[in-house]
Amino acid sequence: MSIETFIAKRIIFGRSGSNQLSRPIMRVSMLSIALGISLMILTVCIVTGFQTEIRNKLIGFGSHIQITNYDNNLSDEPKPISNQQDFLKDITAISGIKHIQSYATKSGIIKTKNDNEGVLLKGVGADYDWDFINANMKTGEAFTVSDTGISKSIVISQLLADKLELKLNDKMVVYFLIKKTDSAENISYEQRAKAFYVSGIYNTGYEDIDKRLVLVDIRQIQKLNYWTHDQIGGFEITISDYKKIDELGDEVDSMIGQGFVAQTIKETNPTVFSWLDLTDMNAIIVIVLMILVGGINMISTLLILILERTNMIGILKALGAQNKSIQQIFLYNALYLIGKGLFWGNLLGISIALLQQKFGLFTLDPKTYYVSVIPVQLDLLNILLLNAGTIISCLLMLLVPSLIVSRITPVKAIRFS
Numbered sequence: 001m002s003i004e005t006f007i008a009k010r011i012i013f014g015r016s017g018s019n020q021l022s023r024p025i026m027r028v029s030m031l032s033i034a035l036g037i038s039l040m041i042l043t044v045c046i047v048t049g050f051q052t053e054i055r056n057k058l059i060g061f062g063s064h065i066q067i068t069n070y071d072n073n074l075s076d077e078p079k080p081i082s083n084q085q086d087f088l089k090d091i092t093a094i095s096g097i098k099h100i101q102s103y104a105t106k107s108g109i110i111k112t113k114n115d116n117e118g119v120l121l122k123g124v125g126a127d128y129d130w131d132f133i134n135a136n137m138k139t140g141e142a143f144t145v146s147d148t149g150i151s152k153s154i155v156i157s158q159l160l161a162d163k164l165e166l167k168l169n170d171k172m173v174v175y176f177l178i179k180k181t182d183s184a185e186n187i188s189y190e191q192r193a194k195a196f197y198v199s200g201i202y203n204t205g206y207e208d209i210d211k212r213l214v215l216v217d218i219r220q221i222q223k224l225n226y227w228t229h230d231q232i233g234g235f236e237i238t239i240s241d242y243k244k245i246d247e248l249g250d251e252v253d254s255m256i257g258q259g260f261v262a263q264t265i266k267e268t269n270p271t272v273f274s275w276l277d278l279t280d281m282n283a284i285i286v287i288v289l290m291i292l293v294g295g296i297n298m299i300s301t302l303l304i305l306i307l308e309r310t311n312m313i314g315i316l317k318a319l320g321a322q323n324k325s326i327q328q329i330f331l332y333n334a335l336y337l338i339g340k341g342l343f344w345g346n347l348l349g350i351s352i353a354l355l356q357q358k359f360g361l362f363t364l365d366p367k368t369y370y371v372s373v374i375p376v377q378l379d380l381l382n383i384l385l386l387n388a389g390t391i392i393s394c395l396l397m398l399l400v401p402s403l404i405v406s407r408i409t410p411v412k413a414i415r416f417s
Helices: 001-012 020-062 087-092 129-134 157-164 218-224 242-256 271-310 310-318 322-361 380-407 410-417
Strands: 064-071 097-111 115-125 137-140 153-157 171-179 187-204 213-217 234-239 260-264
Touching: 001 157, 001 322, 020 129, 020 271, 020 322, 020 380, 064 242, 087 242, 097 218, 115 129, 115 157, 115 218, 129 137, 153 157, 157 187, 187 218, 213 218, 234 242, 242 260, 271 322, 271 380, 310 322, 310 410, 322 380
Parallel strands: 115 213, 153 187
Antiparallel strands: 064 234, 064 260, 097 115, 097 171, 097 234, 137 187, 153 213, 171 187
């Protein structure tokens, strides 16, 4: 054990009456560090959890990348494309591409005895990945798309079921406005109605989508639009790593050729993702403020420790101790206080995060925040980086006040008592 470490431990754990002034201030500093790191951990956990939750819901409904007909009309009913495309084999071979599925959409109005509601029907085929819907299914089950016949089943949200007073296996009628074009390019419209039976009711808590999206057999959309069996609205692509979405989106777009466009979920929902990006700035502001508060408290504590131990500093200098050695003594003191504060702060922050993750103690209004409980995502790397950043930042801020030691002369210091 070095002499600097020995003296630092004597100052920290000493029982003499000479350090009664600094002890409560040391406790306040440790408390500020503890509260600061716990707040930083909770902030990062909540921000990353919130971003992940919203992002996963959007991706669950629309996948990471969509390929559609290149059409400036941004309606819910794009022009059809063929499901037999040469580029599908090339896209499947790209590293990071997980799944490709076909889909089609059409607007309609659900009408019941008591109410009616405008909805967007999403037609899905046998290749559709039901994992996201099944994970959020409240009652019933997803329908099966088979070759034996067109399914009349429909999957709706809990929000629509409650509003329209629909239950499992209930019959419901959806009305459509069908656009028809004859050989002379004359456009006409006809109204059609189709009956469906509720096979499943899901609830994701994302009201913007829950209030209008329903799932049906894709062949129902093809039949309504007078499409052939190989015509679809587009392709949805799921990737393995969200961090590569921009890179893979550009790669897919370069492969599909003219007449098609590939858009990522970030491009089709720019407002939501811009909002999510802003939450990063909120987290940065909280972290910077907490580090500044903790650092200022540690500076105050170090100055008081130096003031209280001026006599000791004079004696050490008289015995031949160097300024650097004495500075290390007080920096070791500060490091101990920071470490103890970090221990209790991590314990508090991680405990609250785990309790929220397990029991959902704190709730939100889903109409405003798209989630019913505050989502939390614990990431060990983020926690380690927060702790390392706090230690480094505080120690750097303490270097300047520790230089006061070099301005203390032995003669005056020994007299100071």
